[in-house]
Amino acid sequence: MGKNRVPPDVTENGDSRQSSFRQSSITEAYDLSCKVMLVGDSGVGKTCLLVRFKDGTFLSGSFISTVGIDFRNKVVDVEGTKVKLQIWDTAGQERFRSITRAYYRDANALLLLYDVSNKNSFDNIRAWLGEIQEYSQDDVVIMLLGNKCDCHERAVRKEDGDRLSKEYGVAFMETSAKTGMNVELAFMAVAR
Numbered sequence: 001m002g003k004n005r006v007p008p009d010v011t012e013n014g015d016s017r018q019s020s021f022r023q024s025s026i027t028e029a030y031d032l033s034c035k036v037m038l039v040g041d042s043g044v045g046k047t048c049l050l051v052r053f054k055d056g057t058f059l060s061g062s063f064i065s066t067v068g069i070d071f072r073n074k075v076v077d078v079e080g081t082k083v084k085l086q087i088w089d090t091a092g093q094e095r096f097r098s099i100t101r102a103y104y105r106d107a108n109a110l111l112l113l114y115d116v117s118n119k120n121s122f123d124n125i126r127a128w129l130g131e132i133q134e135y136s137q138d139d140v141v142i143m144l145l146g147n148k149c150d151c152h153e154r155a156v157r158k159e160d161g162d163r164l165s166k167e168y169g170v171a172f173m174e175t176s177a178k179t180g181m182n183v184e185l186a187f188m189a190v191a192r
């Protein structure tokens with residue numbers, strides 16, 4: 001599933017939970033496990049943010065939309081504790097919304113993205129927060145991310161993101177999957 005064209009049983013990502021758990025336990029030990037979900041409109045950069053965090057690279061060129069849901073694992077060190085982040089990359093397209101909803105209740109943290117060069121993606125954040133409130137656990141950690149902050153054609157000011165995050169009482173930062181700005185920081189903040 002997702003943008004991954006390789007069968008899930010031979011890779012770390014994909015839709016086979018079992019194969020991923022098996023690989024993780026062989027490759028890297030961990031003390032705690034945490035499910036993080038990436039949500040937001042199609043094209044805001046969820047997959048690119050995940051790839052930047054996991055592999056340190058940027059997926060430029062033609063945009064291939066995620067189909068359904070996909071995940072990758074990364075073990076990080078939080079003050080001496082090994083935390084396995086199981087990061088779910090969801091499809092932003094409306095037609096996959098029912099699949100995404102089914103995963104909210106298991107999520108410990110949500111990274112909610114908009115694109116700073118796309119006002120519409122920012123205007124839809126309130127609707128996303130409504131969905132999150134309805135389907136996720138009450139104690140879920142939410143962080144709002146204004147991605148593509150490297151873009152010169154900005155449609156959303158940083159102050160607007162900041163104001164919205166304060167209104168909903170969630171953390172906020174701007175990120176760039178392209179340059180890597182704040183990407184590590186955002187994932188480490190939710191891990192913490």
Ligand SMILES: Nc1nc2c(ncn2[C@@H]2O[C@H](COP(=O)(O)OP(=O)(O)OP(=O)(O)O)[C@@H](O)[C@H]2O)c(=O)[nH]1
Nearest residue numbers: 042043044045046047048065066092148176177178
């Ligand atoms: N300039 C810039 N472009 C980005 C950034 N992140 C993603 N992009 C581009 O935006 C497009 C969409 O990125 P994706 O990561 O595939 O978007 P998505 O949110 O996963 O989209 P769906 O899978 O449809 O939900 C791609 O062409 C990326 O190259 C960024 O930080 N800066």
